[in-house]
Amino acid sequence: xxxxxxxxxxxxxxxKAVHNWSTHTLKVALTNxxxxxxxxxxxxxxxxxxATGGYTAGAGGGYAVSGTSFTEAxxxxxxxxTDLVITASGGSVGPFRYCVLYNDTAxxxxxxxxxxxxxxxxxxxxxxxxLTIDLTTGILTVTA
Numbered sequence: 001x002x003x004x005x006x007x008x009x010x011x012x013x014x015x016k017a018v019h020n021w022s023t024h025t026l027k028v029a030l031t032n033x034x035x036x037x038x039x040x041x042x043x044x045x046x047x048x049x050x051a052t053g054g055y056t057a058g059a060g061g062g063y064a065v066s067g068t069s070f071t072e073a074x075x076x077x078x079x080x081x082t083d084l085v086i087t088a089s090g091g092s093v094g095p096f097r098y099c100v101l102y103n104d105t106a107x108x109x110x111x112x113x114x115x116x117x118x119x120x121x122x123x124x125x126x127x128x129x130x131l132t133i134d135l136t137t138g139i140l141t142v143t144a
Contacts, residue, residue, distance in 0.1 A: 024105035029062035030096035043111035053093035094124035
């Protein structure tokens with residue numbers, strides 16, 4: 001997976017305890033419009049792709065990530081997930097270029113943005129095709 005670019009507002013969100021990495025539902029939304037790390041703060045700021053091929057758009061849209069772990073070693077905490085496999089079903093998914101990680105449980109702000117990955121060009125998954133998003137290699141680190 002391309003490198004995760006964090007949204008500027010994430011620093012404030014962490015300071016205000018918006019995220020509970022152990023219990024909140026985090027999701028990946030898809031968009032073909034470039035997110036703005038400086039000004040986007042919530043999912044409503046993102047123009048998601050159409051709801052086709054099994055993709056659900058809108059508030060609470062996207063794909064839930066699983067296998068969340070937030071561990072610390074030698075003063076460095078790391079957030080990881082199980083790889084997310086997206087499978088187009090009943091039609092195509094896309095085109096999309098950006099995968100946006102957000103907190104679907106957060107309420108203040110609602111659907112708080114965490115970060116996004118840029119695949120460099122638009123992707124479209126044809127019916128039954130899959131894309132594996134690697135979320136196992138230190139999505140986010142916090143250093144003491």
